[in-house]
Amino acid sequence: MMHSLARIVLVTGKGGVGKTSVAAGLATLAARSGRRAIFVEFGDGESGKRAMTDSVRGVEHRVITSAKAVQAAADDMFGSAIVARAVTGNFAVKRMLRAAPALRELAQLEYVRSVAEKHPDHLVVVDMPASGHGLAWLRVPAKLRDLLVTGPMHRIADRVHREVTSPGKASVVLVSLPELLVLEETVELATSLRRDMGITAARVIVNRVPAPVSADALRIVTEQAAENPDPDREKLLRFLEARAGARAEVNAALDRADLASTGAPILLPLWPVDPSNTEIATWIGTGAEVA
Amino acid sequence: MNAPRVIVCAGGGGVGKTTTSAALALSFANDGFNTLVVTVDPARRLAQALGVELGAEVRDVSTVGNGRLHALMPDPALSSKHFLRILFDGAPASVERVEANPVYAALSSGLAGMHEVVSLMLIARAVEEHAYDVVVVDTAPSRYALDFVGYPGRLASLFEGKAVGWFAALAPKAKTQDLDEQSSDGGLLSWGKRKAEALVAKILGPSTAEAITDLFGELARARERFANLSRTAETLLLGEQTRFILVAAPTGSAVADAEYLATHLVDLGKRPSAIVLNRADRDVPSWLRGDPNAAPDALSELLELARRERGAIVKAADAAERELRSRIPKATLVRLPTVDDWDPRRVVETLGTELEPLGASITRAPSPSRAPSA
Numbered sequence: 001m002m003h004s005l006a007r008i009v010l011v012t013g014k015g016g017v018g019k020t021s022v023a024a025g026l027a028t029l030a031a032r033s034g035r036r037a038i039f040v041e042f043g044d045g046e047s048g049k050r051a052m053t054d055s056v057r058g059v060e061h062r063v064i065t066s067a068k069a070v071q072a073a074a075d076d077m078f079g080s081a082i083v084a085r086a087v088t089g090n091f092a093v094k095r096m097l098r099a100a101p102a103l104r105e106l107a108q109l110e111y112v113r114s115v116a117e118k119h120p121d122h123l124v125v126v127d128m129p130a131s132g133h134g135l136a137w138l139r140v141p142a143k144l145r146d147l148l149v150t151g152p153m154h155r156i157a158d159r160v161h162r163e164v165t166s167p168g169k170a171s172v173v174l175v176s177l178p179e180l181l182v183l184e185e186t187v188e189l190a191t192s193l194r195r196d197m198g199i200t201a202a203r204v205i206v207n208r209v210p211a212p213v214s215a216d217a218l219r220i221v222t223e224q225a226a227e228n229p230d231p232d233r234e235k236l237l238r239f240l241e242a243r244a245g246a247r248a249e250v251n252a253a254l255d256r257a258d259l260a261s262t263g264a265p266i267l268l269p270l271w272p273v274d275p276s277n278t279e280i281a282t283w284i285g286t287g288a289e290v291a
Numbered sequence: 292m293n294a295p296r297v298i299v300c301a302g303g304g305g306v307g308k309t310t311t312s313a314a315l316a317l318s319f320a321n322d323g324f325n326t327l328v329v330t331v332d333p334a335r336r337l338a339q340a341l342g343v344e345l346g347a348e349v350r351d352v353s354t355v356g357n358g359r360l361h362a363l364m365p366d367p368a369l370s371s372k373h374f375l376r377i378l379f380d381g382a383p384a385s386v387e388r389v390e391a392n393p394v395y396a397a398l399s400s401g402l403a404g405m406h407e408v409v410s411l412m413l414i415a416r417a418v419e420e421h422a423y424d425v426v427v428v429d430t431a432p433s434r435y436a437l438d439f440v441g442y443p444g445r446l447a448s449l450f451e452g453k454a455v456g457w458f459a460a461l462a463p464k465a466k467t468q469d470l471d472e473q474s475s476d477g478g479l480l481s482w483g484k485r486k487a488e489a490l491v492a493k494i495l496g497p498s499t500a501e502a503i504t505d506l507f508g509e510l511a512r513a514r515e516r517f518a519n520l521s522r523t524a525e526t527l528l529l530g531e532q533t534r535f536i537l538v539a540a541p542t543g544s545a546v547a548d549a550e551y552l553a554t555h556l557v558d559l560g561k562r563p564s565a566i567v568l569n570r571a572d573r574d575v576p577s578w579l580r581g582d583p584n585a586a587p588d589a590l591s592e593l594l595e596l597a598r599r600e601r602g603a604i605v606k607a608a609d610a611a612e613r614e615l616r617s618r619i620p621k622a623t624l625v626r627l628p629t630v631d632d633w634d635p636r637r638v639v640e641t642l643g644t645e646l647e648p649l650g651a652s653i654t655r656a657p658s659p660s661r662a663p664s665a
Contacts, residue, residue, distance in 0.1 A: 211593070
């Protein structure tokens with residue numbers, strides 16, 4: 001899938017789905033195919049460090065806190081760090097900034113834009129912060145651009161939209177889990193990305209998918225449990241049913257979804273626990289299917 | 292009325308927090324306590340299994356808990372609608388004006404955090420309106436749990452302090468400023484106010500500045516109610532009665548998230564009372580062994596795979612337990628097995644039984660004392 005990616009890759013999905021691991025895996029895969037990559041992480045950098053278990057030549061890990069991203073955008077906006085700090089230090093503005101997350105999101109996307117601008121020959125893979133509403137995040141630049149008709153913030157929002165969140169500028173990789181609600185959210189996200197923003201999700205990656213249960217195996221145990229009921233067989237049957245049910249739910253949700261333009265979802269296996277970035281890179285590279 | 296005991300469950304995403312919270316709440320209900328479980332990030336299958344609809348109202352759980360279990364599972368899709376209804380309770384004109392405000396319209400759908408704020412308001416309202424012995428709160432996933440518990444305080448300080456008033460006071464000025472600029476230099480305003488307006492207008496543009504100040508003018512009307520609800524929520528989440536339970540699973544990131552939460556809870560003057568380690572089997576169950584003499588078939592292959600998986604879980608869980616015990620030594624650690632069942636209700640029941648000792652240790656702790664309701 002790597003050749004189809006734009007220069008900026010935004011890896012998004014709800015909390016706990018394994019975005020960081022997938023982002024690290026994508027950066028690793030890029031480096032393996034001879035392309036230098038910058039793996040951008042917002043926060044304290046610990047998740048990214050844990051995800052990059054195997055260090056890879058050609059992958060640079062960049063970490064920025066949201067406060068620093070906001071400060072950098074403000075410095076740029078006022079053309080002077082001193083003025084910027086006087087403004088962001090104003091007690092009311094400070095409280096506004098803390099209560100208005102949209103500004104933080106704009107600042108983070110502005111950071112992504114500036115990294116991509118400074119490193120034109122790198123693939124920039126971004127582990128997007130979990131926010132519950134992945135799309136809301138990507139809409140922030142266009143919304144603020146339209147809302148703020150003039151002024152320096154309008155200019156930043158406009159630039160970020162043109163260079164990051166408008167169609168064709170960034171590839172969006174959606175990470176999901178084999179759970180109905182999470183998958184449905186992912187599918188909805190893919191649909192509204194295309195409909196509202198004109199962005200086609202580059203790929204849906206479903207993480208931690210348990211191995212499928214064959215109909216044969218289920219039949220054997222069902223027959224055994226009927227012939228010769230005992231608590232162990234009952235437990236085994238429940239175990240197989242739980243697995244088969246989860247799997248069927250995944251397949252049904254993906255079937256219902258119109259992901260034709262996105263390409264077949266990539267299903268990553270449940271095991272091993274805590275796969276390394278090189279393992280994930282291999283899975284994604286071969287388009288892992290646990291079918 | 293006594294304040295309820297509050298148990299806040301926090302942990303990384305995907306560790307089974309929602310199920311654990313429901314199971315713990317069930318153990319309290321089974322023990323005779325009138326219990327409310329609040330799920331900020333609801334799982335639809337679990338809600339269905341418990342016979343609960345998502346919404347802004349508290350629902351009685353019909354399938355388990357002997358009528359003493361109640362659930363509040365706010366629907367994220369309806370948050371921005373509920374927000375104004377709660378905030379301007381009994382002032383529909385304000386609701387309409389704010390809904391028509393371009394800044395609010397633009398930001399409310401895109402505001403990360405809106406759902407959390409609404410959930411907090413709904414928790415505060417539910418606790419004000421009903422008498423619960425125990426409230427179990429299932430927080431937003433991961434490290435955002437701390438943002439979540441700290442949010443009411445930040446909101447309250449925004450509304451109680453001068454900030455909202457400062458923005459609101461600009462409202463009439465922003466309008467006249469446009470006129471002033473056209474007619475004369477309007478040098479009557481004080482230097483501070485001029486500077487403030489110029490600043491807001493410079494960052495946001497004059498028409499947006501006006502919409503924002505209008506919005507804050509409207510919000511200022513509701514500041515008292517909002518600040519009160521925020522303080523109620525803050526007391527619930529960070530008060531004396533509150534206990535924190537960290538939920539983890541045997542993966543590197545879940546353990547790291549638990550450690551992060553434990554460390555940073557201290558900043559909020561709290562420490563975790565217990566850690567629940569989910570999906571942490573102690574051994575490979577006998578029923579996965581199958582028949583060693585049977586010819587290889589579809590089943591035996593699957594069982595072999597499942598045994599390998601479960602073996603890996605046991606090893607990872609042993610390591611996770613050692614790590615958590617050494618890093619968070621003061622908290623009780625409860626290790627739960629994987630419950631292989633497709634029916635979430637049975638999962639909650641099974642785990643509820645497993646969690647009974649932990650539940651009892653929380654309700655029987657000396658302070659604050661509270662008898663089960665009849």
